[in-house]
Amino acid sequence: ATESVPSSEIITLTRHVLHDQMRLGAAATGDLTLLLTAIQVTSKFIATNVRKARLINLIGLAGDTNISGDEQKKLDVLSNDIMVNSLRASGKTAVLVSEELEDAIIIEEKNRGKYCVVFDPLDGSSNIDAGVNIGTIFGIYKLRPNSEGSIKDVLRPGSEMVAAGYTMYGSSANLVLSTGSGVNGYTLDAALGEFILTHPDIQIPPRGKIYSFNEGNAMFFHPPVLEYLKSIKYPASGKPYSARYIGSMVADVHRTFLYGGIFGYPDDKKNKTGKLRLLYEAFPMAFLTEQAGGIATTGTKRILDIIPEGIHERCPVFLGSKEDVQDLMKFYAV
Numbered sequence: 001a002t003e004s005v006p007s008s009e010i011i012t013l014t015r016h017v018l019h020d021q022m023r024l025g026a027a028a029t030g031d032l033t034l035l036l037t038a039i040q041v042t043s044k045f046i047a048t049n050v051r052k053a054r055l056i057n058l059i060g061l062a063g064d065t066n067i068s069g070d071e072q073k074k075l076d077v078l079s080n081d082i083m084v085n086s087l088r089a090s091g092k093t094a095v096l097v098s099e100e101l102e103d104a105i106i107i108e109e110k111n112r113g114k115y116c117v118v119f120d121p122l123d124g125s126s127n128i129d130a131g132v133n134i135g136t137i138f139g140i141y142k143l144r145p146n147s148e149g150s151i152k153d154v155l156r157p158g159s160e161m162v163a164a165g166y167t168m169y170g171s172s173a174n175l176v177l178s179t180g181s182g183v184n185g186y187t188l189d190a191a192l193g194e195f196i197l198t199h200p201d202i203q204i205p206p207r208g209k210i211y212s213f214n215e216g217n218a219m220f221f222h223p224p225v226l227e228y229l230k231s232i233k234y235p236a237s238g239k240p241y242s243a244r245y246i247g248s249m250v251a252d253v254h255r256t257f258l259y260g261g262i263f264g265y266p267d268d269k270k271n272k273t274g275k276l277r278l279l280y281e282a283f284p285m286a287f288l289t290e291q292a293g294g295i296a297t298t299g300t301k302r303i304l305d306i307i308p309e310g311i312h313e314r315c316p317v318f319l320g321s322k323e324d325v326q327d328l329m330k331f332y333a334v
């Protein structure tokens with residue numbers, strides 16, 4: 001096939017974010033742009049290692065366990081170290097929270113900047129060996145005024161985040177980002193080493209035809225979830241929804257953003273507060289969901305309004321197409 005001729009308008013992530021910065025005018029110091037550049041570099045590095053993992057024997061256990069008690073895979077550990085070092089070296093951060101680290105990192109004064117980054121360096125890691133799409137998820141808070149960086153800077157509602165995004169590592173590396181004025185998707189052109197704008201202004205369809213729950217937990221589900229699932233699996237219309245569940249949040253959420261429908265990881269009789277982490281899974285995905293015109297709820301509460309008490313706390317998650325999530329919420333309202 002002939003080489004596809006690149007369009008003359010190649011918009012890189014850096015250029016797109018700089019354009020955003022200019023929109024903000026003098027108020028923007030460029031620090032967020034530089035922080036996002038550091039995150040881009042991290043994503044490229046992790047993408048390379050995920051791709052090579054199957055060749056350079058990074059597969060398999062690193063012999064340690066993380067806060068979630070999951071067996072840590074070597075790629076998890078490597079991705080966390082890459083991310084921490086790159087963010088610290090950027091000189092733009094003050095507090096870092098990682099799923100892989102029990103405690104928050106408070107950046108020493110000489111490297112301290114004005115942003116706090118909460119992240120899961122390699123989410124979906126249980127799928128690494130199977131070659132399933134996995135991803136990095138991140139959320140960014142601005143340091144509180146007069147703060148020198150403490151846990152209080154990240155125990156804040158997700159509505160106070162200034163940016164959030166994820167990078168999905170699959171056949172290509174897709175970085176999806178919002179800095180508070182819509183959601184854009186970028187694809188890594190490995191030859192250029194640049195993330196190129198490929199999905200401008202992502203908008204979740206108002207309704208979809210796909211539901212994405214781990215129904216292996218159905219025997220533990222609470223009634224509102226069971227009733228909702230029944231309503232879309234045995235609809236009066238005779239046209240049930242399709243089930244799609246990858247078991248990697250970044251992949252399931254990415255599909256939901258592009259195709260519509262609903263993704264859910266409910267709280268149930270086994271997982272009393274759900275499984276997904278509030279700070280660096282639920283908040284960033286809820287931020288993106290709302291910026292893309294969708295809804296993200298616990299079933300009874302807007303996720304972005306939750307005030308975290310601990311950096312690793314969990315919360316129930318339902319997110320996706322506005323009308324689908326509103327249908328679910330009706331079963332909690334009765």
Ligand code: P6P
Binds near residue numbers: 123124125250275276
């Ligand atoms: P389950 C992966 O381990 C993860 O944290 C998310 O990426 C994913 O959505 C969820 O857990 C899958 O959990 O219980 O369905 O395997």
